[in-house]
Amino acid sequence: MTETKTDMATAITTTEDPTPFGWLTTADHKRVGRLYIVSAIIMLLVGVLIDVIVRIDLTSGTDFVVLDGDSFGQLFALSRETLVLLFLIPIFLGFSMYLVPLQIGAGNLAFPRAAAASYWVWLVSAGVLFGSYIGNGGPYGGNSDLVDLHMLAVGGLVIGLLIGAVVIGATAMTMRSPGLYMDTTPPYSWSALVTASMLVVSLPVLLGQLVILYIDHRYGRVFLGGNFGIWERIDWLYRAPQLFLYSVPVLGIASEIVLASAKRRVFEPLAMYFSIGLLGLFGFGAWANFAITNEGSDIIDGAEGVVLVAMYGGALLAIAGLLALVGFALIQTLMQNRKVPEITTSLLASLGAGKFLLTGALCGFIGAGVDWLEIGDRGNLGNAQLRMTTWITGQQSVMIYGAGLLGVLAAVHWWAPKIWGRQLNELLGKLNFLVIAGGAFLASVGPFLSGLLTDQPDFVYEDPSMTSIYSNLVDDSGAEGLSALGLAGTLIVLSGVALLLLNMFVSITLKKGIEATDDPWSGQSPEWLLSSPPAMGQLAELQDLSSGTPLLDIAEAEEAASNG
Amino acid sequence: MADNTPTLVSGEPQRPRAQFVATGFAIAAAAMMVAGALGMYMARRHASGIHPGSEWLNGLKVPNPQFDYALLTLYTSMVTAHWALWASRRRDTAHAWTAIATTIVLGLGFVNMVIYSLNRMELEIGSGEYPNLAFATTGLSLALVVVGLIYLGLMGLRSVGGSVGQHGSTPLGSAVFFWDFVAVAWTVTWYAVYVVK
Numbered sequence: 001m002t003e004t005k006t007d008m009a010t011a012i013t014t015t016e017d018p019t020p021f022g023w024l025t026t027a028d029h030k031r032v033g034r035l036y037i038v039s040a041i042i043m044l045l046v047g048v049l050i051d052v053i054v055r056i057d058l059t060s061g062t063d064f065v066v067l068d069g070d071s072f073g074q075l076f077a078l079s080r081e082t083l084v085l086l087f088l089i090p091i092f093l094g095f096s097m098y099l100v101p102l103q104i105g106a107g108n109l110a111f112p113r114a115a116a117a118s119y120w121v122w123l124v125s126a127g128v129l130f131g132s133y134i135g136n137g138g139p140y141g142g143n144s145d146l147v148d149l150h151m152l153a154v155g156g157l158v159i160g161l162l163i164g165a166v167v168i169g170a171t172a173m174t175m176r177s178p179g180l181y182m183d184t185t186p187p188y189s190w191s192a193l194v195t196a197s198m199l200v201v202s203l204p205v206l207l208g209q210l211v212i213l214y215i216d217h218r219y220g221r222v223f224l225g226g227n228f229g230i231w232e233r234i235d236w237l238y239r240a241p242q243l244f245l246y247s248v249p250v251l252g253i254a255s256e257i258v259l260a261s262a263k264r265r266v267f268e269p270l271a272m273y274f275s276i277g278l279l280g281l282f283g284f285g286a287w288a289n290f291a292i293t294n295e296g297s298d299i300i301d302g303a304e305g306v307v308l309v310a311m312y313g314g315a316l317l318a319i320a321g322l323l324a325l326v327g328f329a330l331i332q333t334l335m336q337n338r339k340v341p342e343i344t345t346s347l348l349a350s351l352g353a354g355k356f357l358l359t360g361a362l363c364g365f366i367g368a369g370v371d372w373l374e375i376g377d378r379g380n381l382g383n384a385q386l387r388m389t390t391w392i393t394g395q396q397s398v399m400i401y402g403a404g405l406l407g408v409l410a411a412v413h414w415w416a417p418k419i420w421g422r423q424l425n426e427l428l429g430k431l432n433f434l435v436i437a438g439g440a441f442l443a444s445v446g447p448f449l450s451g452l453l454t455d456q457p458d459f460v461y462e463d464p465s466m467t468s469i470y471s472n473l474v475d476d477s478g479a480e481g482l483s484a485l486g487l488a489g490t491l492i493v494l495s496g497v498a499l500l501l502l503n504m505f506v507s508i509t510l511k512k513g514i515e516a517t518d519d520p521w522s523g524q525s526p527e528w529l530l531s532s533p534p535a536m537g538q539l540a541e542l543q544d545l546s547s548g549t550p551l552l553d554i555a556e557a558e559e560a561a562s563n564g
Numbered sequence: 565m566a567d568n569t570p571t572l573v574s575g576e577p578q579r580p581r582a583q584f585v586a587t588g589f590a591i592a593a594a595a596m597m598v599a600g601a602l603g604m605y606m607a608r609r610h611a612s613g614i615h616p617g618s619e620w621l622n623g624l625k626v627p628n629p630q631f632d633y634a635l636l637t638l639y640t641s642m643v644t645a646h647w648a649l650w651a652s653r654r655r656d657t658a659h660a661w662t663a664i665a666t667t668i669v670l671g672l673g674f675v676n677m678v679i680y681s682l683n684r685m686e687l688e689i690g691s692g693e694y695p696n697l698a699f700a701t702t703g704l705s706l707a708l709v710v711v712g713l714i715y716l717g718l719m720g721l722r723s724v725g726g727s728v729g730q731h732g733s734t735p736l737g738s739a740v741f742f743w744d745f746v747a748v749a750w751t752v753t754w755y756a757v758y759v760v761k
Contacts, residue, residue, distance in 0.1 A: 166593070200593045
């Protein structure tokens with residue numbers, strides 16, 4: 001018992017090197033996870049800031065306010081890329097790299113050096129991406145070489161994220177403690193496996209297309225139509241249904257937090273795992289891809305429309321099913337007054353994220369259904385289909401600012417003690433929840449209504465400056481006011497992100513937060529058995545895990561013993 | 565309380581076939597990458613109009629015998645790769661090394677033949693839609709072949725270093741698994757781009 005056996009995974013590092021060189025060369029899953037999480041939150045701040053600039057321009061029906069046509073297209077693209085490729089996916093990878101080994105009783109990730117490589121490839125590519133835009137590259141950019149560089153940068157980002165996804169998938173599948181089966185793993189680890197698997201089969205589709213786009217753009221521009229032809233062929237990555245895939249971890253986070261707060265287990269675990277898996281399947285959006293299904297046509301009709309409506313319907317059912325399952329546990333606890341759940345920031349944010357997820361799926365269902373049925377002659381008689389209007393911007397806001405950001409808020413507050421050894425300030429956290437939820441609501445409701453009532457276009461691919469021209473036509477319809485409402489919401493979201501960073505800085509960096517105990521939330525999953533944060537080498541101590549809820553097992557056994 | 569506390573003991577982390585599973589994920593990713601590129605190719609092909617007879621095929625000369633020989637070479641290398649794995653599992657190192665070396669030589673021969681065939685076609689990149697699409701899709705599949713060769717070479721070296729036997733051959737088995745996929749990916753690309761065009 002005194003000796004500790006080591007293997008390839010745990011032998012890589014046994015002590016933390018606090019110097020920058022130590023961080024640069026680390027292969028410890030906890031450090032790589034922290035690097036991903038903090039970098040992604042900083043990128044989020046940048047992404048929301050860019051979105052604010054884009055939305056300022058949408059408030060004018062007569063002309064651009066701060067940008068010109070090309071710059072608008074560039075920043076529009078950059079805001080989407082930042083929010084998805086630099087925030088949503090990497091922050092999920094960060095949490096997964098930190099938590100999955102702890103939750104499944106593994107000593108480290110399956111390929112720790114590959115995990116570190118994933119982060120550095122991603123970070124360097126992010127720098128190249130920003131560099132390409134600064135030099136007037138990117139979609140709609142004026143510098144041809146830097147437009148090419150932008151494609152290389154996006155390729156680099158995708159490769160980095162893919163390596164991370166493969167590492168997490170392989171870890172979750174092969175590194176579980178011998179007694180821990182897939183149907184007993186904690187919900188977050190299951191959601192991480194589902195997301196990683198679906199990322200592995202969807203992100204490379206973009207990679208394959210980028211190769212073609214790069215070659216055509218660099219050599220002759222035979223069919224691409226210059227810089228204007230790029231964005232419409234790659235923007236499926238930033239729209240629903242693909243956006244649902246990035247929300248799968250939110251379901252895992254919400255399940256963990258709500259069940260732990262209710263101090264119960266879900267009454268039908270398989271249904272919970274099934275719902276999470278189902279949302280992952282419906283989140284596979286590579287098929288709904290202009291470059292493959294829709295070259296030369298803007299309107300989804302026929303079989304494609306049916307599939308899209310069915311997918312949104314399925315996603316809606318999956319989300320509703322899971323929320324009903326975990327919500328039932330919470331209601332049961334409240335009704336039986338067994339132990340009144342503590343209203344934490346994490347619980348509030350989890351429930352809020354669930355509500356936004358449901359809204360996003362519902363709006364997708366309504367939008368696709370209306371377009372398919374062509375209600376109100378949409379698609380005919382000159383009316384834009386909903387999927388070509390700011391209805392889509394509203395859906396993106398719901399999924400990214402609502403579900404995604406609230407999910408992150410819940411996860412950061414819940415796992416901060418385990419990751420950094422400090423609890424975040426709860427009062428600031430609850431204020432943060434209100435700010436983000438309110439901001440996300442306004443940021444989405446403005447574009448939703450504008451798309452529905454005024455046909456304000458989401459984006460005009462061929463020439464972004466058309467956005468202002470089109471807005472001019474609908475000047476009197478209220479599009480400007482509704483865009484301003486969306487802008488106000490985005491500004492509030494921006495302040496919410498700043499508040500989150502401030503809370504992290506004060507509580508963690510300045511060490512003003514409460515020093516965490518091993519299990520400050522009475523959690524259920526195995527990571528709460530370890531110290532906060534787990535010491536180097538301690539991870540190998542969960543090798544005999546046979547349950548995904550060991551702490552709940554203990555509590556129930558104690559309760560049973562005291563009752564009789 | 566003490567009886568209910570989960571045992572916290574150290575032990576060997578379990579990573580059965582982690583490399584094999586990771587290779588499976590990598591294959592899924594690579595397959596979708598090829599599918600994405602070919603999907604775009606086919607969409608453009610569909611949009612190009614009546615086929616055959618489409619404009620983009622004008623003057624196209626595909627050297628079928630060379631491509632066929634290349635394909636046969638690739639299939640032969642699949643056989644030798646499995647020979648290497650079979651021998652490695654039986655700790656027959658002499659045969660394993662011979663088979664790995666043969667596979668790599670055949671793989672290099674395949675790459676050489678494909679490049680030769682492309683040169684014979686006299687396709688000029690940037691000269692039209694088909695040349696650009698053909699270069700992109702073929703280049704992608706050829707890059708996968710090169711990755712497969714490097715993977716085989718590295719895992720072959722591990723085999724040379726003593727990683728043999730039923731369990732020890734898992735890394736080489738993973739590389740052979742990837743090599744099989746590479747052959748399938750090339751076949752699909754070749755059929756779509758050079759047979760159906």
